Amino acid sequence: xxxxxxxxxxxxxxxxxxxxxxxxxxxxxxxxxxxxxxxxxxxxxxxxxxxxxxxxxxxxxxxxxxxxxxxxxxxxxxxxxxxxxxxxxxxxxxxxxxxxxxxxxxxxxxxxxxxxxxxxxxxxxxxxxx
Amino acid sequence: xxxxxxxxxxxxxxxxxxxxxxxxxxxxxxxxxxxxxxxxxxxxxxxxxxxxxxxxxxxxxxxxxxxxxxxxxxxxxxxxxxxxxxxxxxxxxxxxxxxxxxxxxxxxxxxxxxxxxxxxxxxxxxxxxxxxxxxxxxxxxxxxxxxxxxxxxxxxxxxxxxxxxxxxxxxxxxxxxxxxxxxxxxxxxxxxxxxxxxxxxxxxxxxxxxxxxxxxxxxxxxxxxxxxxxxxxxxxxxxxxxxxxxxxxxxxxxxxxxxxxxxxxxxxxxxxxxxxxxxxxxxxxxxxxxxxxxxxxxxxxxxxxxxxxxxxxxxxxxxxxxxxxxxxxxxxxxxxxxxxxxxxxxxxxxxxxxxxxxxxxxxxxxxxxxxxxxxxxxxxxxxxxxxxxxxxxxxxxxxxxxxxxxxxxxxxxxxxxxxxxxxxxxxxxxxxxxxxxxxxxxxxxxxx
Numbered sequence: 001x002x003x004x005x006x007x008x009x010x011x012x013x014x015x016x017x018x019x020x021x022x023x024x025x026x027x028x029x030x031x032x033x034x035x036x037x038x039x040x041x042x043x044x045x046x047x048x049x050x051x052x053x054x055x056x057x058x059x060x061x062x063x064x065x066x067x068x069x070x071x072x073x074x075x076x077x078x079x080x081x082x083x084x085x086x087x088x089x090x091x092x093x094x095x096x097x098x099x100x101x102x103x104x105x106x107x108x109x110x111x112x113x114x115x116x117x118x119x120x121x122x123x124x125x126x127x128x129x130x
Numbered sequence: 131x132x133x134x135x136x137x138x139x140x141x142x143x144x145x146x147x148x149x150x151x152x153x154x155x156x157x158x159x160x161x162x163x164x165x166x167x168x169x170x171x172x173x174x175x176x177x178x179x180x181x182x183x184x185x186x187x188x189x190x191x192x193x194x195x196x197x198x199x200x201x202x203x204x205x206x207x208x209x210x211x212x213x214x215x216x217x218x219x220x221x222x223x224x225x226x227x228x229x230x231x232x233x234x235x236x237x238x239x240x241x242x243x244x245x246x247x248x249x250x251x252x253x254x255x256x257x258x259x260x261x262x263x264x265x266x267x268x269x270x271x272x273x274x275x276x277x278x279x280x281x282x283x284x285x286x287x288x289x290x291x292x293x294x295x296x297x298x299x300x301x302x303x304x305x306x307x308x309x310x311x312x313x314x315x316x317x318x319x320x321x322x323x324x325x326x327x328x329x330x331x332x333x334x335x336x337x338x339x340x341x342x343x344x345x346x347x348x349x350x351x352x353x354x355x356x357x358x359x360x361x362x363x364x365x366x367x368x369x370x371x372x373x374x375x376x377x378x379x380x381x382x383x384x385x386x387x388x389x390x391x392x393x394x395x396x397x398x399x400x401x402x403x404x405x406x407x408x409x410x411x412x413x414x415x416x417x418x419x420x421x422x423x424x425x426x427x428x429x430x431x432x433x434x435x436x437x438x439x440x441x442x443x444x445x446x447x448x449x450x451x452x453x454x455x456x457x458x459x460x461x462x463x464x465x466x467x468x469x470x471x472x473x474x475x476x477x478x479x480x481x482x483x484x485x486x487x488x489x490x491x492x493x494x495x496x497x498x499x500x501x502x503x504x505x506x507x508x509x510x511x512x513x514x515x516x517x518x519x520x521x522x523x524x525x526x527x528x529x530x531x532x533x534x535x536x537x538x539x540x541x542x543x544x545x546x547x548x549x550x551x552x553x554x555x556x557x558x559x560x561x562x563x564x565x566x567x568x569x570x571x572x573x574x575x576x577x578x
Contacts, residue, residue, distance in 0.1 A: 018416040018438060019409035021577075022424035091410070 002026065005033035012102045016095035027088050032081050032103055039080070040110035043073050048118040052125035061125035070111055077107030195377050196293035197243040200235055201285070202228070202261055203300035204248050206272040210345025210360055211301070211367060214268040221266070224341035224367060228299060229265045231369075231385070232258065235297070240384040249276060249300070252284060278304040278553070282322035285372060290329060295373035295381045302368050303540070303548055305350040315549050319556025323372075331397070333375040334557045335382050335458075338392035338535060340364035340545050350548035354541030361543040366535055368547075375399050382458055389459040392531045394554060397561025404453040404501070405522070405570045406431035411492075411499045412507060415439070415446035420575050437513045438577035445511045447483060450522060450572065451502030460529055461567055462503065470525040471506060477518050478574055483509040510574070517575040524567040528554065 006025050009032075015024035047069045051057050081100035090096070119126050202208075211224035236244055236258045246261040247253040250273030256264075264270070281298065289296050306312055323332060347360035371378050371386070379398050386393075409419055409432070418424070420436030440446040454462045461467070464487050473482045484507045492499045499505070506522060532554055537546035547553075 014416075014438060018418050019413060021418035021436075021438075026423070 002030055005029040008033060008106065009099065009102065012098060015099075016093050017091050020090045020093075023088055023090055028081075028084050028090065028099075031084050031088075032077075032099075035080050035084070036077050036103055036107050037110055039076055040073055040107055041114050043069050044111060044114035044118050048115070048122035048125055052122045052128075056124070058124055061122075061128050063129045066115070066125070066129045070108060073107050073111045074104040078104040194239065195241045195295060195380060197245065197291065197295075198235060198241045198381065199245045199247060199289050199294065199296045200232065200261070201247045201249045201253055201281075201296065201298050202264065203276055203281075203298070204250060204264065204269045204273055205276045206274070206346065207301055207303055207348040209269050209272055210343040210347060210365065211341055212265055212268050213344040215266070222342045222344065223339070223364075224343075225265055227339060227341070229262055232262050232265065234385055238385060240380065249273075249281060249298075251276060275305070276300075277306075278302060279318040279322040282319065282372075283325070286323060286325065286329065290332075290373070292374055293377055295371055295377045297381075298368075298370040298372065300368060300370075301365065301547070302370075302550070302553060303348065303350045304553060305348075305352055305548075309351075309353075312549065315552040316555040316559065319553055320559040323557065323560035329374075329560075330562065331374045331376070332561050333373065333378040333395070333397035333399075334561065335369075335371040335378055335386070335396070335398060336394045336554065336557070337369040337371070337386055337388075338366055338394075338531065339368070340366050343543070347543045349540045349543075351539060351541060354539075357543060363543055364545050365543060366545055366547050383456065387459070391459075392529070392535070393458055393460045394529055394532060395458060395460065396554070396557045397564060398458075399564065400457055400567060402568050402570065403456065404431065405433075406451050406498065406502075407433060407435055407572065408449045408451050408497070408499055408502075408505075410497055411451070411505070412449050413447060415444055416577075417446045417448060418577070420573070420577075433571065434573045434575060436575050436577040437510070440511055440513050442511045445509050447507055447509045449499075450506045450508065450570070451499055452504045452506060452522075452570070453501060454503050457567065461524060464504075466527075466529070467504060467524065470527050472523050472525060473508060473520060474523060475518060475520040475574070478510055478514045478520065479512050480508050480510040480520055480574060482522075483507040513576050514574045515576070517573055520572045520574050522570040522572065526564050526567050528558075 002025065006029055009024075009029045015021045047066065052061050078100045081103040082096060085096045085099070115129065119128060122128075211222055211228075213222065215221065232246070235241070238244075244258070246256050246258050248256050248261065248264065278300075281300075285296050285298070304315060306315070306318075311318070323329070323334075341364060343361045343363075343365040345360060347357040347365070349356070369386070371381055373381070375398055379400060382395075382398070407419065409417075416438040417440075418436050418438075419432045420434035421432050424432060424434075435446075435448055437446050464485065467485045471482060471485055473480055486505050486507075488499075488503050488505070492502070492505075494500065508520070508522075528551075532551050535546050536550040536552075537544065537548060540546065540548040
């Protein structure tokens with residue numbers, strides 16, 4: 001698991017400053033990786049199964065509504081990274097923001113994948129986004 | 131019906147998210163995984179057959195010593211250190227310091243039993259009061275002469291016991307009966323200290339002081355003749371602390387902490403000082419802690435350096451913090467460390483780039499550097515090919531003052547002692563050889 005997240009987050013390069021490498025690899029990467037997957041899944045479940053199925057809301061199933069969730073997901077992923085980095089007391093470095101941006105991009109991918117998996121289970125939004 | 135299928139469909143998704151969340155790592159998880167840091171480096175050093183056994187890091191618990199015997203030489207040559215109180219009430223530095231020392235010994239809780247002796251041709255038991263009185267008020271009946279080897283011999287046969295230290299206070303002017311014995315001073319001392327090689331843990335700490343001197347000066351070379359009304363210069367005197375290694379170390383640490391004293395230690399072994407690599411103190415280049423569980427920041431010590439990149443243009447520099455406060459002042463002296471601290475590695479070009487002492491800034495810092503008294507900076511410009519040992523060791527060198535205080539001819543009184551280095555050579559030969567004071571193993575490895 002650690003190795004997978006390490007691979008995923010070191011696509012953008014090694015953690016900086018180098019002294020904080022063990023903290024990033026052992027703590028920050030697994031944390032933000034798992035939170036990111038959980039968050040994307042949670043938002044997809046809310047969109048497809050809660051709003052567009054259980055609650056039966058008929059007016060929140062367009063592509064722009066899905067886009068709204070996608071954006072919200074990315075914003076939260078960015079925030080989670082910065083919060084985690086500070087919570088683990090790593091040294092301030094612009095790398096934290098690069099990592100947060102990368103995590104936001106990854107969150108888009110996760111949300112998209114979960115959308116493909118969950119949309120068929122939705123009654124009102126089974127064709128969102130396409 | 132519809133509702134129940136909805137819930138059954140939702141369940142797997144909810145279940146998955148519930149499973150994912152507790153998987154998050156935190157520092158406390160890592161803490162449990164860690165704790166094994168250092169085992170690897172320990173293994174590295176124990177593989178090395180040359181390495182002498184180093185006492186473990188955990189300092190021996192401070193158990194009080196059984197006994198201390200303080201022996202004060204009262205031959206004629208010592209009279210000048212302990213003159214009768216002058217009219218102006220002035221005393222000598224010897225009187226001041228030795229009276230203070232005797233009082234400290236008498237009061238210390240570190241030793242259970244304290245005995246005091248006046249050393250004439252043989253030791254005579256006296257009370258603390260008498261001995262202190264002799265130091266303050268002068269010697270009543272000076273002994274004729276006491277020969278250093280004979281004294282040491284008596285001491286070793288009668289007073290050398292586990293948990294016991296013997297403190298010999300004397301000028302250590304050794305005058306052999308005939309000049310022909312002078313080349314054999316070293317051998318005589320060794321013979322006296324190790325008659326049958328039975329005292330394998332023998333240790334001797336020598337402390338040198340100087341004092342003003344008001345009396346008759348007897349040089350070692352009798353032919354030169356004694357000098358009355360001596361002297362304008364200061365004359366050296368010494369404490370020799372003789373005993374088993376552990377006892378001497380404890381006694382030194384408790385009672386002989388005066389940093390102004392010249393000192394030399396023979397056969398005393400010290401627990402390995404606390405040390406750690408510091409990743410946020412004057413660090414340079416691309417490296418990080420390679421220890422298991424290095425992400426727990428509050429670990430006591432890190433000993434593995436993982437180097438990701440290093441080149442001549444962008445060298446890696448890391449600092450090893452050392453806590454030397456339990457070593458004698460001689461080994462804490464920055465000049466001594468700068469000269470004798472060495473780095474030994476295999477296959478890497480790691481070099482010692484400097485040694486510094488703690489400053490007010492490092493002591494007040496909130497980082498781990500506040501725990502250390504000295505810092506050794508190590509630089510390397512090549513990534514090690516694989517995991518490689520690096521040992522930071524402090525060479526055991528005889529301090530420079532010994533040769534400065536040694537003279538071959540003491541006819542003219544000076545702050546020098548006749549054949550001092552031969553005396554110390556004799557001690558050196560009778561204790562176990564000890565090439566290093568401490569060896570601190572570290573590991574260099576390429577970043578994984």
